[in-house]
Amino acid sequence: MVRDNMTMASSPNGAGDELFDQFLTDRGHSMETVGWEHDYNKKQCPECGGLHDTSASSCTACGWAPTR
Numbered sequence: 001m002v003r004d005n006m007t008m009a010s011s012p013n014g015a016g017d018e019l020f021d022q023f024l025t026d027r028g029h030s031m032e033t034v035g036w037e038h039d040y041n042k043k044q045c046p047e048c049g050g051l052h053d054t055s056a057s058s059c060t061a062c063g064w065a066p067t068r
């Protein structure tokens with residue numbers, strides 16, 4: 001179980017893409033792919049924390065989708 005996205009869970013909501021890229025760069029994670037959190041057999045949205053089936057391709061709660 002990979003949990004290295006834990007620190008990404010608190011990404012600044014509402015920030016523009018440029019600000020978000022700067023945020024990643026500041027943290028030494030330049031352009032790192034943002035993907036789903038995983039909880040048991042569910043996907044968890046890193047933006048709103050919503051749980052989805054593993055077949056989900058985007059978050060139906062807030063509209064977030066992984067960057068790949």
Ligand SMILES: [Zn+2]
Pocket residue numbers: 045046047048049050059060061062063064
């Ligand atoms: Zn969401």
